[in-house]
Amino acid sequence: MTPIQCDVAVIGGGPAGLAAAVAATEAGADTLLLERHVELGGVLPQCIHPGFGLKLFGEELTGPEYSQRWVSQAAGIRRLTDTMVVSVSPGFTVWATGPASGLLEVRSGSLVLAMGCRERTRGAIAIAGTRPAGVMTAGTAQRLVNVHGHMPGKRFVILGSGDIGMIMARRLTWEGAEVVGVYELLPHLAGLRRNYVQCLQDNDIPLHLGHTVTEIHGDRRLTGVTVCGVDQAMCPMPATAQLVPADTLLLSVGLIPENELTRALGAEMDAVTGGPVVDDRMQTTVPGLFAAGNVVQVHDLADDVSLAGAVAGREAAAYARDGTAGAAWARVTPGSGVRSVVPQRLRLPADPATEITLRVRRPVEQRCHLLLTVRGATVARRRLDYARPGEMVSLSLGAQAAQALREGGDLAVEVVEA
Amino acid sequence: MSAGEETKEIICTACPRGCPLQVRVLREAVQVEGASCRRGVAFGRTEALDPRRVLTTTVRVRGGAVPVVPVRTRSPISRGLVPGVLAELRRVELLAPVSLHQIVLADPADAGTDVVTAASVEEVS
Numbered sequence: 001m002t003p004i005q006c007d008v009a010v011i012g013g014g015p016a017g018l019a020a021a022v023a024a025t026e027a028g029a030d031t032l033l034l035e036r037h038v039e040l041g042g043v044l045p046q047c048i049h050p051g052f053g054l055k056l057f058g059e060e061l062t063g064p065e066y067s068q069r070w071v072s073q074a075a076g077i078r079r080l081t082d083t084m085v086v087s088v089s090p091g092f093t094v095w096a097t098g099p100a101s102g103l104l105e106v107r108s109g110s111l112v113l114a115m116g117c118r119e120r121t122r123g124a125i126a127i128a129g130t131r132p133a134g135v136m137t138a139g140t141a142q143r144l145v146n147v148h149g150h151m152p153g154k155r156f157v158i159l160g161s162g163d164i165g166m167i168m169a170r171r172l173t174w175e176g177a178e179v180v181g182v183y184e185l186l187p188h189l190a191g192l193r194r195n196y197v198q199c200l201q202d203n204d205i206p207l208h209l210g211h212t213v214t215e216i217h218g219d220r221r222l223t224g225v226t227v228c229g230v231d232q233a234m235c236p237m238p239a240t241a242q243l244v245p246a247d248t249l250l251l252s253v254g255l256i257p258e259n260e261l262t263r264a265l266g267a268e269m270d271a272v273t274g275g276p277v278v279d280d281r282m283q284t285t286v287p288g289l290f291a292a293g294n295v296v297q298v299h300d301l302a303d304d305v306s307l308a309g310a311v312a313g314r315e316a317a318a319y320a321r322d323g324t325a326g327a328a329w330a331r332v333t334p335g336s337g338v339r340s341v342v343p344q345r346l347r348l349p350a351d352p353a354t355e356i357t358l359r360v361r362r363p364v365e366q367r368c369h370l371l372l373t374v375r376g377a378t379v380a381r382r383r384l385d386y387a388r389p390g391e392m393v394s395l396s397l398g399a400q401a402a403q404a405l406r407e408g409g410d411l412a413v414e415v416v417e418a
Numbered sequence: 419m420s421a422g423e424e425t426k427e428i429i430c431t432a433c434p435r436g437c438p439l440q441v442r443v444l445r446e447a448v449q450v451e452g453a454s455c456r457r458g459v460a461f462g463r464t465e466a467l468d469p470r471r472v473l474t475t476t477v478r479v480r481g482g483a484v485p486v487v488p489v490r491t492r493s494p495i496s497r498g499l500v501p502g503v504l505a506e507l508r509r510v511e512l513l514a515p516v517s518l519h520q521i522v523l524a525d526p527a528d529a530g531t532d533v534v535t536a537a538s539v540e541e542v543s
């Protein structure tokens with residue numbers, strides 16, 4: 001078997017991978033896109049609701065329309081669909097397999113990882129009770145209804161107030177099902193307020209904050225769940241337990257970046273984001289290995305995913321051409337009030353135009369400042385009217401910070417109340 | 419509060435901040451409180467008088483590579499018209515091949531906009 005040769009191989013054909021493949025090709029690289037599904041677009045084809053593309057195209061597109069724009073831009077690029085990457089080794093050699101192609105070996109100068117996320121399942125959150133049919137993730141239900149035209153139940157309970165769960169609550173109601181309620185463990189909404197208003201409020205679907213599902217009932221098929229209020233320590237309060245009859249439970253309890261391949265290559269991982277540590281060019285700690293999109297961190301907007309993918313593709317093409325990975329880096333570390341930051345490293349000399357993205361630990365419902373500090377001195381700041389864990393925020397590095405980093409030290413990111 | 423007056427609690431969704439607005443609808447005027455910016459005032463007014471939404475759903479396809487195709491209203495429609503348009507769409511079945519932005523329903527319920535497909539579907543023989 002002769003290996004397939006290319007400059008840049010991109011693993012995953014969602015918005016991150018499509019933008020990476022387009023950018024790498026534009027930068028002159030011979031590019032190969034590998035996607036395990038028959039169709040390109042990642043999770044976008046199943047996200048039929050509007051809200052995509054405002055940032056990049058200035059109009060409100062649905063997921064399938066947003067996907068279509070990128071698929072047509074990628075039209076001339078070599079791709080293998082229905083082909084799953086099973087292993088990768090340094091250098092890079094990619095092993096992939098699919099029903100039509102069998103086992104394939106791909107040799108590439110650089111690699112872009114764009115495998116996206118998978119959803120947390122019942123196993124990841126451990127709920128007591130039986131194991132009947134009728135328990136699934138919100139994304140699985142989304143695919144069943146929007147792509148396969150199949151309604152998975154009649155009476156639903158949704159656990160978790162993430163965006164996919166709220167969007168599915170509206171979708172199922174519009175398809176004639178009953179959604180009894182959305183139950184959220186935390187005392188605040190996990191998803192966007194816009195989705196709370198347009199999906200739950202518009203359709204009179206109750207939201208129960210500070211509640212969780214403690215037990216699952218049913219023999220073959222789900223018959224109901226026990227829901228319970230939780231105290232400040234998030235422990236269920238048995239006195240508040242209540243049986244809610246339902247035939248389907250949807251879990252909307254978070255996404256986990258899909259990083260088996262990344263770990264196998266020995267890239268340093270960030271325990272908080274669940275993705276690889278990347279620098280401002282989306283390069284991991286392995287030279288020539290780039291990553292973008294939800295594989296790096298869970299993004300709120302597909303537009304931001306596409307932008308990050310384009311950076312990864314462009315830089316992967318440059319690496320395949322000249323092999324320069326950089327020589328020195330400064331670390332970027334989350335300080336007080338900050339849960340996670342991306343990029344976690346800056347290539348030196350630092351580019352003042354770098355955008356530092358972060359998520360805060362707790363909601364701050366008042367004016368606050370994002371601060372960048374080097375060796376204890378503030379080198380950049382941005383004022384915010386509020387900051388919430390559910391919304392990624394960013395600030396530019398700026399010239400002063402870039403200059404300070406020339407003299408050594410790391411960059412810390414903090415949130416302080418004004 | 420006098421007759422013909424009504425106060426609505428509305429969360430502004432013109433930006434992610436989500437300010438809580440109190441909108442007083444008097445017979446001939448609308449008064450918006452709680453907004454942090456001008457956009458919120460405009461939002462509160464429309465949302466109180468005529469809330470609009472982009473409707474998206476799927477309709478069945480016969481003879482296609484997939485059994486359903488996503489559809490959308492080209493622009494937002496009055497929220498009150500949503501159930502009626504959804505009911506009309508439930509009775510629609512398209513014949514493959516289906517092209518992107520093909521008209522599915524022209525100006526349903528006098529909503530002032532069309533329902534079009536949001537993807538294409540190939541025909542299978």
Ligand SMILES: Cc1cc2nc3c(=O)[nH]c(=O)nc-3n(C[C@H](O)[C@H](O)[C@H](O)COP(=O)(O)OP(=O)(O)OC[C@H]3O[C@@H](n4cnc5c(N)ncnc54)[C@H](O)[C@@H]3O)c2cc1C
Nearest residue numbers: 012014015016036042043047084085115116139293294302
């Ligand atoms: C179920 C679900 C629903 C979502 N719904 C919304 C929503 O409604 N609105 C919103 O803004 N965001 C939504 N998101 C977030 C959304 O994922 C991102 O906005 C964006 O799609 C991420 O793009 P991506 O390219 O990083 O990943 P994805 O879109 O997930 O694409 C990753 C691609 O990589 C492929 N892949 C993975 N592993 C391999 C392998 N080993 N070999 C070959 N191919 C591989 C996958 O098949 C997939 O096509 C959702 C996410 C999930 C998981």
Ligand code: SF4
Nearest residue numbers: 430433436437454458
């Ligand atoms: S009032 Fe202004 S700041 Fe507040 S949510 Fe609306 S648009 Fe945003």
